Amino acid sequence: MKHWTIGVDVGGTEIKFGLFNEVLKEKWSIPTNVSDNGVHILSEIADAIAEKCRVMDISVSSLVGIGMGLPGPVLDGNIVKECVNLGWSEVAAAGELSGLLAERMGCSPAEIPVKAANDANVAALGEMWRGGGRSCTSLVMVTLGTGIGGGIVINGKILNGAFGCAGxxxxxxxxxxxxxxxxxxxxxxxCLEQIGSATGIVKYTKLWLSRSDMPSVLRQILQEKGSISAKDVFDAGKAGDEAAEQIIDRVTGYLGRALAGICAVVNPECVLIGGGVSAAGEYLREKVARNFKEQAFSGIKNTPVRLAVLGNEAGITGAAYMMISERK
Ligand SMILES: [Zn+2]
Incomplete structure (x- = not known):
């Protein structure tokens, strides 16, 4: 009986794996080998999976397949035109991995189905299956990290878009x-990323402070450390620093505006906020939700805005569910 699925989340520095049997049974990772334009990445993924199957005594016939999240636009569940972080130009990633696994596991590629999608999109699917969007079949997730990513799930399926760029x-x-x-x-x-990502928040904070003479703990931090982080800004805001609060109001105003626009088009059951910046927690969520509500039109005003909960397991979870849901 087929009951094992492996979710792979390929990042620029680390490749995460999760072995699922409805629930996450085991997770592990390997460093991303970006040498020679990333040409070794898929074979090293195949090695890691074949080795895990051998150790866990998982046969090909018990494998549902492999789902893979990639840091770039993905076409037809397979083809990447360009993945800057991996050094890839055009690669038929799912097809190649399927072939490499077949070689290692002594079967035909058809017996090891592999499907790929954009990493932020699979993260959104993971949150729908096991995370903050558990009760929903449609959601929009915004991932606030070094940059801003996003994923849209409609009727339980990732919206990839015609060019793999949806979300x-x-x-x-x-x-x-x-x-x-x-x-x-x-x-x-x-772009929203210029102010709403961790990098954007820091840049905007420096700009804001340079234009104001309002006293702020952020000035001290900048002076003492020579730099500042998005976390510093949220910590200061939580502690009641007025400058930090004004900065965060502006940033969350833009996040609310963009999400209100997306929800007017997609009308999801909920909106999720994930990524490193979402560690600011309820303080951030409440402000984004308030700004969303103020700028959303009446029909979508009550869309719940929640925090994502799976953290860096969202990618492997969604990648696995992409395969599991295919069979349902
Ligand atoms: Zn841009």
């Missing part, structure tokens, strides 16, 4: 010119 919430242009000083990494100006 790229970070590049919605919504930031006023006065709040930024440079262009986004994508080449445009005013």
């Amino acid at each position: 790229e919430i970070g590049h919605i242009i919504c930031v006023e010119d006065e709040d930024i000083t440079e262009k986004c990494s994508c080449g445009n100006r005013g």
